[in-house]
Amino acid sequence: MALVVQKYGGTSVGTIDRIRNVATKVAGFREQGHDLVVVVSAMSGVTNNLVSMANELQKEPSPREMDVLLSTGEQTTISLLCMALENIGVSARSYTGGQVKILTDSAYTKARIVNIEDSHIREDLKQGRVVVVAGFQGMDEGGNITTLGRGGSDTTAVALAAALKADECQIYTDVDGVYTTDPRVVPEARRLDRITFEEMLEMASLGAKVLQIRSVEFAGKYNVPLRVLSSFDDGPGTLIVSEEESMMENPIISGIAFKRDESKLSVIGVPDVPGMAYKVFGPISDANIEVDVIVQNVGEDKTNDISFTIQRKDSEKAARILEKVVKELGAEGVEVDNHVAKVSLVGVGMRSHAGIASRMFGALAAESINIQLITTSEIKISVVIEEKYLELAVRALHTAFGLKDAP
């Protein structure tokens, strides 16, 4: 008998029928003797409807009131799921974030969890009840409703699992696990049985969006075994664990992540004196433009070229900012390329294996794909290439590193 925290996302509870399916699934786990805490999101579409009502009323809706509004979505789901459970004879009780209570700071629309009181939940579990908790929401010290921001329900689930010292936190989604890469690009992409927190972070932040990155960080920090699995099919999913608990011999490469719709901007001929990078990225950051890859290279003439990538939608704005910066810095100019993409190899195993980078570059060269930027970290290597070669590059790397076969 284990204590399991399960999280079902918006698609999994998107209709009354699907809520009924989740109830059946939960009842099955109960029958196996597990204690269950179930975290749910708003039914898919509900949050968007609420947001559009808010936007009709106020251009930048009051963050406090936005949280009061949005939190109704999950509150609706918890009560409906409890009804579905009780209808099939499973005793259940719902809690809003505030009722648990999940104490957060007061950063409305992007609050951070500060503490979780587990007394109500423990008492209910002892009484044999399934506890259903509204994801994505909490309450600050003043009793104000807060929300955790995008993907916050995953974070709620992991935080509850950590607070309750649950045996496993299961995240049910519309995919059946984490894949070596996107199966829409590489049909023979393989579901991973296990992946480390660190690899998952790199995969998630690089565009293979299965789990909210914050929840993975949280799980890693508190060492909560996290499993991603499908709410529609049966299957073991992918277990995300700490490196120690991973396999004895890690695979060299776990997966290939990629990101489309990027723009590359380069500031050419920046004088090689301290403070230049700050002068370039300060104004970009002030304009709320998220920067992804940054590469700087000293040229022969004691000037630097600084290149970076951003989401394509921000490209024009960033270019306008850089035109000014170039004048201030006495740099030579700005180059913008709106047709790039990023491909990354991820794997904790690469730390102990030399030659991964050269094998990667070799595989790309064999397909005549030109590499524009390269960055590396301990467990990933990323390259920026012309976007039209993206699929070709991912497939070539998937084959070159033998990812379709289990290690």
Place this chain on the structure above:
Amino acid sequence: MALVVQKYGGTSVGTIDRIRNVATKVAGFREQGHDLVVVVSAMSGVTNNLVSMANELQKEPSPREMDVLLSTGEQTTISLLCMALENIGVSARSYTGGQVKILTDSAYTKARIVNIEDSHIREDLKQGRVVVVAGFQGMDEGGNITTLGRGGSDTTAVALAAALKADECQIYTDVDGVYTTDPRVVPEARRLDRITFEEMLEMASLGAKVLQIRSVEFAGKYNVPLRVLSSFDDGPGTLIVSEEESMMENPIISGIAFKRDESKLSVIGVPDVPGMAYKVFGPISDANIEVDVIVQNVGEDKTNDISFTIQRKDSEKAARILEKVVKELGAEGVEVDNHVAKVSLVGVGMRSHAGIASRMFGALAAESINIQLITTSEIKISVVIEEKYLELAVRALHTAFGLKDAP
């Protein structure tokens, strides 16, 4: 500068545009220097949608979860109204029932208010904020969400007005006040400037549904001046006050209430021994059938006829129950008439005026309307008549008592 509690019902906040209108109205009151607490219902239609989702999942949804579900309706409205207010420069803050907090007992779906903490609200008012409170909901001592049952938002408004010792509680609806009778039946029906709590109770319970009866009782008990007015038109509405604060000389009759779709059931020849009434009405009450008028008359042969009226939809069920009761009691039989209606004269003035009843019977006789049952209380006289004469009777009485002219 006064402290006013305003309540806007589901129709008044039924669309984004209407929420905007309410905000404009509230802003106008603020400009006049009033302190405002605004209570809102769920947008019209929302509650019904939630109920039908619940019914899809469970035949008799868990009352606790039903309250968790339904309370999201008002929570949505409070946040949207605050956004609409802030958008036009009015500082505002929303509170759910639990946040206020409005403490209730634990009778889910029909909870009673036990206490209201006013500290948050007073602090906000001091800060110059409009306070927007979710109607219809509260929280019990265990922190569970409760709802107050049908029309509970009116009760929330009156209870808040009582707790805050507000100068007036204004209930905005889709009618512009309380009328001498239904204007759809009598076109010259007149809006009353004032009416006493007692009269309003009789008017409301008799079918002139403007205000929830519980809120009127509450207002009467705590002597909260209550005003009913339209959220769509300007106008003074109708002020509901205690008798002492009413006019020096009360009008004899304030209004005519009526109720359609009634059935009359008579148990004939009930032996005249104690306990008979209980034996008749016990099983009716156990079947959750609401009884309206009850009349009992001793006949010449030491047996009673007991007649009563109920809503027509319950007629068949009640008749089946009575068939059994008749055998047990040794009564003669049951008569059912599914085509009756009730008409009532209401007025505190009738206490000090003789001859009202005979004037009423005379007016009906002049139209050849047969009276089937008569009941009287201190401030009302009700008759049950054949339903097809209902409109005729109401018009005749409206004229006979000169209600179209202000007193």
